[in-house]
Amino acid sequence: MDRCRDLKALFPSYAAETASRSDQLRIQLHLGDGCAACAVELERLMEAFHAIPLSLKPVPTTAGSRDKLIDEVQQTSQEPLDVPVLYPETDTNRLWKVLVGLSAIAVIAVAFWGRSQTEEVTRLQSEVERTGMMGTVDTRSLERQVLELRTTLRTTANPRAQLIDLSGNGRAARLFLDPAGGVATLSAEPFGELPDGKLHHIWLVEGTDARLLGRLPPGFSQRGGQLRFQLLGEPKENVVAIITLDPSSELPNAPGQVVLK
Protein backbone atom coordinates (compact mmCIF):
# COMPACT_ATOMS: atom_id res chain seq x y z
CA MET A 1 0.00 0.00 0.00
CA ASP A 2 2.90 2.32 0.80
CA ARG A 3 4.22 1.64 -2.65
CA CYS A 4 0.83 2.57 -4.14
CA ARG A 5 0.77 5.80 -2.15
CA ASP A 6 4.29 6.73 -3.23
CA LEU A 7 3.63 6.00 -6.87
CA LYS A 8 0.23 7.69 -7.05
CA ALA A 9 1.93 11.07 -6.74
CA LEU A 10 3.68 10.30 -10.04
CA PHE A 11 0.54 9.28 -11.93
CA PRO A 12 -0.39 12.75 -13.26
CA SER A 13 3.06 13.27 -14.80
CA TYR A 14 2.94 9.72 -16.19
CA ALA A 15 -0.47 10.46 -17.73
CA ALA A 16 0.93 13.65 -19.26
CA GLU A 17 4.00 11.77 -20.54
CA THR A 18 6.35 14.03 -18.61
CA ALA A 19 7.50 11.50 -16.01
CA SER A 20 11.18 10.59 -15.96
CA ARG A 21 12.19 7.24 -17.40
CA SER A 22 12.92 5.79 -13.99
CA ASP A 23 9.52 6.90 -12.70
CA GLN A 24 7.83 5.42 -15.76
CA LEU A 25 9.66 2.19 -15.12
CA ARG A 26 8.66 2.09 -11.45
CA ILE A 27 5.00 2.60 -12.38
CA GLN A 28 5.11 -0.02 -15.13
CA LEU A 29 6.70 -2.54 -12.79
CA HIS A 30 4.05 -1.84 -10.19
CA LEU A 31 1.27 -2.30 -12.75
CA GLY A 32 3.01 -5.47 -13.90
CA ASP A 33 2.58 -6.77 -10.36
CA GLY A 34 -1.16 -6.61 -11.01
CA CYS A 35 -2.26 -3.65 -8.87
CA ALA A 36 -5.74 -3.14 -10.32
CA ALA A 37 -6.56 -0.09 -8.17
CA CYS A 38 -3.54 1.83 -9.47
CA ALA A 39 -4.22 0.68 -13.04
CA VAL A 40 -7.77 2.04 -12.86
CA GLU A 41 -6.67 5.33 -11.35
CA LEU A 42 -3.94 5.80 -13.91
CA GLU A 43 -6.31 4.96 -16.75
CA ARG A 44 -8.78 7.58 -15.49
CA LEU A 45 -6.07 10.23 -15.28
CA MET A 46 -4.90 9.40 -18.79
CA GLU A 47 -8.45 9.69 -20.06
CA ALA A 48 -8.90 13.00 -18.24
CA PHE A 49 -5.64 14.29 -19.71
CA HIS A 50 -6.60 13.47 -23.27
CA ALA A 51 -10.08 14.94 -22.72
CA ILE A 52 -8.53 18.41 -22.27
CA PRO A 53 -8.54 19.36 -25.98
CA LEU A 54 -12.16 18.22 -26.30
CA SER A 55 -13.11 21.50 -24.65
CA LEU A 56 -12.35 23.23 -27.95
CA LYS A 57 -14.84 24.02 -30.68
CA PRO A 58 -14.58 21.33 -33.38
CA VAL A 59 -13.11 22.56 -36.69
CA PRO A 60 -13.93 20.62 -39.89
CA THR A 61 -11.09 19.86 -42.28
CA THR A 62 -11.14 21.00 -45.92
CA ALA A 63 -13.39 19.13 -48.32
CA GLY A 64 -10.67 17.16 -50.10
CA SER A 65 -9.08 15.79 -46.96
CA ARG A 66 -11.44 12.81 -46.68
CA ASP A 67 -10.53 11.65 -50.21
CA LYS A 68 -6.83 12.05 -49.43
CA LEU A 69 -7.37 9.94 -46.33
CA ILE A 70 -8.86 7.11 -48.39
CA ASP A 71 -5.81 7.26 -50.71
CA GLU A 72 -3.42 7.15 -47.76
CA VAL A 73 -5.24 4.27 -46.14
CA GLN A 74 -5.05 2.22 -49.33
CA GLN A 75 -1.26 2.37 -48.99
CA THR A 76 -1.36 1.38 -45.32
CA SER A 77 -1.58 -2.21 -44.22
CA GLN A 78 -3.25 -3.00 -40.94
CA GLU A 79 -1.29 -4.38 -38.02
CA PRO A 80 -1.88 -8.13 -37.91
CA LEU A 81 -2.76 -9.80 -34.64
CA ASP A 82 0.19 -11.95 -33.68
CA VAL A 83 -0.90 -15.54 -33.31
CA PRO A 84 0.75 -17.05 -30.26
CA VAL A 85 2.39 -20.44 -30.43
CA LEU A 86 1.83 -22.41 -27.26
CA TYR A 87 1.87 -26.12 -26.86
CA PRO A 88 -1.04 -27.37 -24.78
CA GLU A 89 -1.59 -31.10 -24.39
CA THR A 90 -4.50 -32.62 -26.22
CA ASP A 91 -5.64 -35.09 -23.59
CA THR A 92 -8.53 -34.96 -21.12
CA ASN A 93 -6.51 -32.85 -18.66
CA ARG A 94 -5.66 -30.32 -21.30
CA LEU A 95 -7.46 -27.40 -19.65
CA TRP A 96 -5.61 -27.88 -16.37
CA LYS A 97 -2.29 -28.22 -18.11
CA VAL A 98 -2.91 -25.08 -20.14
CA LEU A 99 -3.82 -23.17 -17.00
CA VAL A 100 -0.73 -24.40 -15.16
CA GLY A 101 1.41 -23.57 -18.20
CA LEU A 102 -0.03 -20.06 -18.45
CA SER A 103 0.55 -19.51 -14.72
CA ALA A 104 4.16 -20.57 -15.14
CA ILE A 105 4.53 -18.22 -18.10
CA ALA A 106 3.09 -15.38 -16.04
CA VAL A 107 5.55 -16.05 -13.19
CA ILE A 108 8.49 -16.19 -15.59
CA ALA A 109 7.26 -13.07 -17.38
CA VAL A 110 7.13 -11.14 -14.11
CA ALA A 111 10.59 -12.41 -13.16
CA PHE A 112 12.03 -11.23 -16.44
CA TRP A 113 9.93 -8.09 -16.54
CA GLY A 114 12.57 -5.93 -14.91
CA ARG A 115 15.29 -7.04 -17.27
CA SER A 116 13.15 -6.65 -20.34
CA GLN A 117 12.07 -3.21 -19.17
CA THR A 118 15.70 -2.12 -18.93
CA GLU A 119 16.20 -3.27 -22.50
CA GLU A 120 12.97 -1.53 -23.46
CA VAL A 121 14.18 1.72 -21.90
CA THR A 122 17.43 1.46 -23.86
CA ARG A 123 15.49 0.77 -27.04
CA LEU A 124 13.06 3.61 -26.37
CA GLN A 125 15.93 5.94 -25.60
CA SER A 126 17.58 5.27 -28.94
CA GLU A 127 14.18 5.54 -30.63
CA VAL A 128 13.51 8.84 -28.92
CA GLU A 129 16.90 10.17 -29.93
CA ARG A 130 16.40 8.98 -33.49
CA THR A 131 12.96 10.54 -33.92
CA GLY A 132 13.62 13.61 -31.84
CA MET A 133 10.61 12.90 -29.60
CA MET A 134 12.48 13.89 -26.48
CA GLY A 135 10.02 14.40 -23.65
CA THR A 136 7.10 12.75 -25.42
CA VAL A 137 7.43 9.08 -24.64
CA ASP A 138 4.63 6.96 -26.09
CA THR A 139 2.92 5.12 -23.24
CA ARG A 140 0.94 2.96 -25.62
CA SER A 141 3.62 0.31 -25.78
CA LEU A 142 2.57 -0.95 -22.34
CA GLU A 143 -1.06 -1.02 -23.38
CA ARG A 144 -0.11 -2.90 -26.50
CA GLN A 145 1.78 -5.50 -24.50
CA VAL A 146 -1.30 -6.00 -22.35
CA LEU A 147 -3.43 -6.35 -25.47
CA GLU A 148 -1.09 -8.95 -26.92
CA LEU A 149 -1.16 -10.90 -23.68
CA ARG A 150 -4.95 -10.77 -23.67
CA THR A 151 -5.04 -11.98 -27.25
CA THR A 152 -2.71 -14.83 -26.34
CA LEU A 153 -4.94 -15.85 -23.46
CA ARG A 154 -8.09 -15.62 -25.57
CA THR A 155 -6.63 -17.70 -28.39
CA THR A 156 -5.10 -20.42 -26.28
CA ALA A 157 -8.20 -20.68 -24.12
CA ASN A 158 -10.24 -21.52 -27.20
CA PRO A 159 -11.14 -25.21 -26.80
CA ARG A 160 -11.28 -25.67 -30.58
CA ALA A 161 -7.62 -24.70 -31.03
CA GLN A 162 -5.44 -27.68 -31.99
CA LEU A 163 -1.77 -28.47 -31.91
CA ILE A 164 -0.22 -30.94 -34.33
CA ASP A 165 3.33 -32.26 -33.99
CA LEU A 166 5.19 -33.27 -37.15
CA SER A 167 8.49 -35.09 -37.46
CA GLY A 168 10.59 -36.96 -39.99
CA ASN A 169 14.17 -37.19 -41.25
CA GLY A 170 15.42 -35.97 -37.88
CA ARG A 171 13.44 -32.72 -38.22
CA ALA A 172 10.51 -31.46 -36.13
CA ALA A 173 7.72 -28.95 -36.62
CA ARG A 174 4.57 -27.91 -34.87
CA LEU A 175 1.36 -26.58 -36.33
CA PHE A 176 -1.02 -24.49 -34.22
CA LEU A 177 -4.55 -24.34 -35.64
CA ASP A 178 -6.73 -21.46 -34.48
CA PRO A 179 -10.09 -21.87 -36.21
CA ALA A 180 -11.60 -18.90 -34.35
CA GLY A 181 -8.93 -16.57 -35.72
CA GLY A 182 -8.80 -18.39 -39.06
CA VAL A 183 -5.04 -18.78 -38.77
CA ALA A 184 -2.64 -21.71 -38.79
CA THR A 185 0.88 -21.10 -37.48
CA LEU A 186 3.72 -23.39 -38.45
CA SER A 187 6.82 -23.43 -36.28
CA ALA A 188 9.62 -25.52 -37.75
CA GLU A 189 13.30 -26.33 -37.61
CA PRO A 190 15.33 -25.86 -40.82
CA PHE A 191 14.66 -28.61 -43.37
CA GLY A 192 18.02 -28.20 -45.08
CA GLU A 193 18.89 -27.42 -48.69
CA LEU A 194 16.09 -27.76 -51.23
CA PRO A 195 16.57 -29.99 -54.29
CA ASP A 196 16.46 -28.01 -57.54
CA GLY A 197 12.96 -27.37 -58.81
CA LYS A 198 11.28 -28.49 -55.58
CA LEU A 199 9.50 -26.71 -52.73
CA HIS A 200 7.96 -27.84 -49.47
CA HIS A 201 4.18 -27.76 -49.09
CA ILE A 202 2.03 -28.24 -46.02
CA TRP A 203 -1.26 -30.15 -46.13
CA LEU A 204 -4.12 -30.87 -43.76
CA VAL A 205 -5.32 -34.44 -44.13
CA GLU A 206 -8.77 -35.51 -42.95
CA GLY A 207 -9.34 -39.17 -43.73
CA THR A 208 -8.54 -39.55 -47.42
CA ASP A 209 -9.02 -35.88 -48.14
CA ALA A 210 -5.81 -33.82 -48.35
CA ARG A 211 -6.15 -30.02 -48.39
CA LEU A 212 -3.21 -27.81 -49.35
CA LEU A 213 -2.63 -25.28 -46.58
CA GLY A 214 0.19 -23.49 -48.32
CA ARG A 215 3.60 -23.47 -49.92
CA LEU A 216 6.70 -22.88 -47.78
CA PRO A 217 9.05 -20.19 -49.07
CA PRO A 218 12.58 -21.46 -49.82
CA GLY A 219 14.04 -19.25 -47.07
CA PHE A 220 11.73 -20.80 -44.52
CA SER A 221 12.69 -24.33 -45.58
CA GLN A 222 16.37 -23.48 -45.22
CA ARG A 223 16.27 -21.42 -42.04
CA GLY A 224 13.12 -22.54 -40.23
CA GLY A 225 11.08 -20.16 -38.05
CA GLN A 226 7.41 -19.36 -37.90
CA LEU A 227 4.97 -18.98 -40.75
CA ARG A 228 1.28 -18.21 -40.78
CA PHE A 229 -1.39 -19.42 -43.17
CA GLN A 230 -5.00 -18.54 -43.64
CA LEU A 231 -7.13 -21.34 -42.24
CA LEU A 232 -10.34 -21.71 -44.23
CA GLY A 233 -13.02 -23.69 -42.43
CA GLU A 234 -12.75 -25.53 -39.17
CA PRO A 235 -10.57 -28.66 -39.24
CA LYS A 236 -11.95 -31.91 -37.87
CA GLU A 237 -10.67 -33.25 -34.57
CA ASN A 238 -8.77 -36.11 -36.22
CA VAL A 239 -7.01 -33.86 -38.71
CA VAL A 240 -3.31 -34.54 -39.33
CA ALA A 241 -0.73 -32.43 -41.08
CA ILE A 242 2.01 -33.44 -43.49
CA ILE A 243 4.82 -31.57 -45.18
CA THR A 244 5.71 -32.75 -48.65
CA LEU A 245 8.31 -32.04 -51.26
CA ASP A 246 6.72 -31.26 -54.63
CA PRO A 247 7.76 -29.63 -57.90
CA SER A 248 7.86 -25.85 -57.66
CA SER A 249 6.56 -25.31 -61.19
CA GLU A 250 2.92 -25.26 -60.11
CA LEU A 251 0.76 -25.80 -57.05
CA PRO A 252 0.33 -29.55 -56.52
CA ASN A 253 -3.13 -31.12 -56.57
CA ALA A 254 -2.13 -33.98 -54.31
CA PRO A 255 0.66 -34.54 -51.78
CA GLY A 256 3.95 -35.77 -53.22
CA GLN A 257 6.94 -37.09 -51.25
CA VAL A 258 6.14 -36.85 -47.51
CA VAL A 259 9.08 -35.45 -45.50
CA LEU A 260 7.36 -34.71 -42.17
CA LYS A 261 4.15 -36.09 -40.74
Place this chain on the structure above:
Amino acid sequence: MKLPDNDTLVTLVERMAIGDADALGELWDQVSPWVHAALLRMLRDEQAAELLTRRTVVEMWRLAPMWDHHVGRPLLWAMANARSLGSQWLSERRRGHQEGPATAVPSKELVLDAREPASQIGAALATLGEVGHDILEAAWFSHPVAPETVRNPAPESFGPLLRDFNRALIGG
Protein backbone atom coordinates in the same frame (compact mmCIF):
# COMPACT_ATOMS: atom_id res chain seq x y z
CA MET B 1 -21.59 20.45 -31.28
CA LYS B 2 -21.95 17.34 -29.15
CA LEU B 3 -19.14 14.85 -28.71
CA PRO B 4 -19.61 11.70 -30.83
CA ASP B 5 -21.36 8.80 -29.14
CA ASN B 6 -18.81 6.39 -27.68
CA ASP B 7 -20.75 3.22 -28.54
CA THR B 8 -20.99 4.33 -32.18
CA LEU B 9 -17.24 4.93 -32.31
CA VAL B 10 -16.54 1.55 -30.72
CA THR B 11 -18.64 -0.13 -33.41
CA LEU B 12 -16.79 1.78 -36.12
CA VAL B 13 -13.35 0.80 -34.75
CA GLU B 14 -14.46 -2.82 -34.53
CA ARG B 15 -15.59 -2.66 -38.17
CA MET B 16 -12.28 -1.05 -39.13
CA ALA B 17 -10.50 -3.91 -37.38
CA ILE B 18 -11.90 -6.27 -40.00
CA GLY B 19 -10.91 -3.98 -42.85
CA ASP B 20 -14.20 -2.13 -43.41
CA ALA B 21 -13.18 1.05 -45.28
CA ASP B 22 -16.72 2.49 -45.04
CA ALA B 23 -16.36 2.49 -41.27
CA LEU B 24 -13.14 4.46 -41.67
CA GLY B 25 -15.00 7.18 -43.60
CA GLU B 26 -17.70 7.34 -40.94
CA LEU B 27 -15.11 7.52 -38.18
CA TRP B 28 -13.37 10.34 -40.04
CA ASP B 29 -16.61 12.32 -40.19
CA GLN B 30 -17.14 11.96 -36.45
CA VAL B 31 -13.63 12.29 -35.10
CA SER B 32 -11.69 14.53 -37.48
CA PRO B 33 -13.26 17.90 -36.45
CA TRP B 34 -12.15 17.31 -32.85
CA VAL B 35 -8.71 16.09 -33.75
CA HIS B 36 -8.29 18.89 -36.26
CA ALA B 37 -9.29 21.53 -33.71
CA ALA B 38 -6.79 20.16 -31.20
CA LEU B 39 -3.96 20.04 -33.72
CA LEU B 40 -4.75 23.51 -35.06
CA ARG B 41 -4.52 24.85 -31.54
CA MET B 42 -1.36 22.87 -30.84
CA LEU B 43 0.56 23.55 -34.07
CA ARG B 44 -1.05 26.78 -35.28
CA ASP B 45 -0.31 25.66 -38.81
CA GLU B 46 -3.33 24.79 -40.95
CA GLN B 47 -1.50 22.61 -43.44
CA ALA B 48 0.29 20.60 -40.75
CA ALA B 49 -2.86 20.27 -38.66
CA GLU B 50 -4.80 18.82 -41.57
CA LEU B 51 -1.97 16.47 -42.54
CA LEU B 52 -1.58 15.19 -38.98
CA THR B 53 -5.34 14.80 -38.58
CA ARG B 54 -5.25 12.39 -41.50
CA ARG B 55 -2.19 10.64 -40.07
CA THR B 56 -3.99 10.25 -36.75
CA VAL B 57 -6.91 8.48 -38.41
CA VAL B 58 -4.60 6.40 -40.61
CA GLU B 59 -2.82 5.31 -37.44
CA MET B 60 -6.19 4.29 -35.96
CA TRP B 61 -6.89 2.29 -39.10
CA ARG B 62 -3.50 0.60 -38.89
CA LEU B 63 -3.87 -0.33 -35.25
CA ALA B 64 -7.61 -1.07 -35.27
CA PRO B 65 -7.09 -4.88 -35.19
CA MET B 66 -5.07 -4.40 -32.00
CA TRP B 67 -7.64 -2.10 -30.40
CA ASP B 68 -9.38 -3.27 -27.30
CA HIS B 69 -11.71 -1.53 -24.87
CA HIS B 70 -8.71 -1.49 -22.56
CA VAL B 71 -7.04 1.13 -24.74
CA GLY B 72 -9.80 3.52 -23.82
CA ARG B 73 -12.54 5.32 -25.65
CA PRO B 74 -11.85 5.71 -29.36
CA LEU B 75 -12.10 9.51 -29.29
CA LEU B 76 -9.54 9.72 -26.45
CA TRP B 77 -7.37 7.19 -28.28
CA ALA B 78 -7.53 9.53 -31.30
CA MET B 79 -6.51 12.49 -29.15
CA ALA B 80 -3.58 10.53 -27.69
CA ASN B 81 -2.43 9.62 -31.21
CA ALA B 82 -2.86 13.22 -32.35
CA ARG B 83 -0.82 14.55 -29.43
CA SER B 84 1.94 12.07 -30.09
CA LEU B 85 2.17 13.10 -33.76
CA GLY B 86 1.80 16.79 -32.91
CA SER B 87 4.57 16.63 -30.30
CA GLN B 88 6.86 15.00 -32.81
CA TRP B 89 6.12 17.73 -35.35
CA LEU B 90 6.79 20.44 -32.76
CA SER B 91 10.06 18.81 -31.70
CA GLU B 92 11.27 18.69 -35.28
CA ARG B 93 10.35 22.30 -35.73
CA ARG B 94 12.12 23.37 -32.55
CA ARG B 95 15.16 21.26 -33.34
CA GLY B 96 15.40 22.97 -36.71
CA HIS B 97 15.19 26.36 -34.94
CA GLN B 98 12.27 27.28 -37.16
CA GLU B 99 10.38 30.22 -35.84
CA GLY B 100 6.62 30.19 -36.17
CA PRO B 101 3.40 30.58 -34.26
CA ALA B 102 3.81 27.18 -32.59
CA THR B 103 7.01 28.27 -30.88
CA ALA B 104 5.45 31.38 -29.35
CA VAL B 105 3.00 31.90 -26.54
CA PRO B 106 -0.52 31.89 -28.00
CA SER B 107 -2.47 35.10 -27.73
CA LYS B 108 -5.26 35.25 -25.18
CA GLU B 109 -7.73 35.95 -27.99
CA LEU B 110 -6.72 32.78 -29.82
CA VAL B 111 -6.98 30.73 -26.64
CA LEU B 112 -10.40 32.04 -25.71
CA ASP B 113 -11.71 31.92 -29.25
CA ALA B 114 -10.86 28.22 -29.60
CA ARG B 115 -12.57 27.19 -26.38
CA GLU B 116 -16.14 25.97 -26.04
CA PRO B 117 -16.94 26.86 -22.43
CA ALA B 118 -20.52 25.63 -22.71
CA SER B 119 -19.47 22.05 -23.42
CA GLN B 120 -19.36 19.44 -20.66
CA ILE B 121 -15.57 19.29 -20.74
CA GLY B 122 -15.26 23.06 -21.03
CA ALA B 123 -17.45 23.41 -17.94
CA ALA B 124 -15.32 20.89 -16.02
CA LEU B 125 -12.15 22.79 -16.96
CA ALA B 126 -13.76 26.08 -15.96
CA THR B 127 -14.14 24.77 -12.39
CA LEU B 128 -10.32 24.91 -12.12
CA GLY B 129 -10.22 28.64 -12.71
CA GLU B 130 -8.44 30.46 -15.51
CA VAL B 131 -4.92 29.63 -14.33
CA GLY B 132 -5.70 25.95 -13.79
CA HIS B 133 -7.33 25.75 -17.20
CA ASP B 134 -4.25 27.35 -18.79
CA ILE B 135 -1.85 24.96 -17.03
CA LEU B 136 -3.70 21.85 -18.20
CA GLU B 137 -3.99 23.16 -21.75
CA ALA B 138 -0.31 24.10 -21.80
CA ALA B 139 0.54 20.54 -20.76
CA TRP B 140 -1.57 18.92 -23.46
CA PHE B 141 -0.71 21.33 -26.26
CA SER B 142 3.01 21.37 -25.39
CA HIS B 143 3.25 25.09 -25.92
CA PRO B 144 4.79 27.84 -23.85
CA VAL B 145 2.39 29.14 -21.24
CA ALA B 146 1.22 32.72 -21.22
CA PRO B 147 3.59 34.59 -18.91
CA GLU B 148 0.94 36.96 -17.62
CA THR B 149 -1.07 34.10 -16.18
CA VAL B 150 1.26 31.19 -15.56
CA ARG B 151 4.98 31.24 -15.06
CA ASN B 152 6.66 27.84 -15.14
CA PRO B 153 3.90 25.75 -13.58
CA ALA B 154 5.39 23.52 -10.94
CA PRO B 155 4.76 19.77 -11.28
CA GLU B 156 3.15 19.77 -7.85
CA SER B 157 0.41 22.07 -9.13
CA PHE B 158 -0.23 20.02 -12.27
CA GLY B 159 -1.03 16.77 -10.43
CA PRO B 160 -3.78 18.14 -8.17
CA LEU B 161 -5.24 20.06 -11.12
CA LEU B 162 -5.49 16.93 -13.26
CA ARG B 163 -7.08 15.03 -10.37
CA ASP B 164 -9.55 17.89 -9.78
CA PHE B 165 -10.39 17.93 -13.47
CA ASN B 166 -10.95 14.18 -13.43
CA ARG B 167 -13.28 14.54 -10.44
CA ALA B 168 -15.14 17.38 -12.16
CA LEU B 169 -15.54 15.23 -15.28
CA ILE B 170 -16.89 12.26 -13.35
CA GLY B 171 -19.12 14.51 -11.26
CA GLY B 172 -20.36 16.23 -14.41
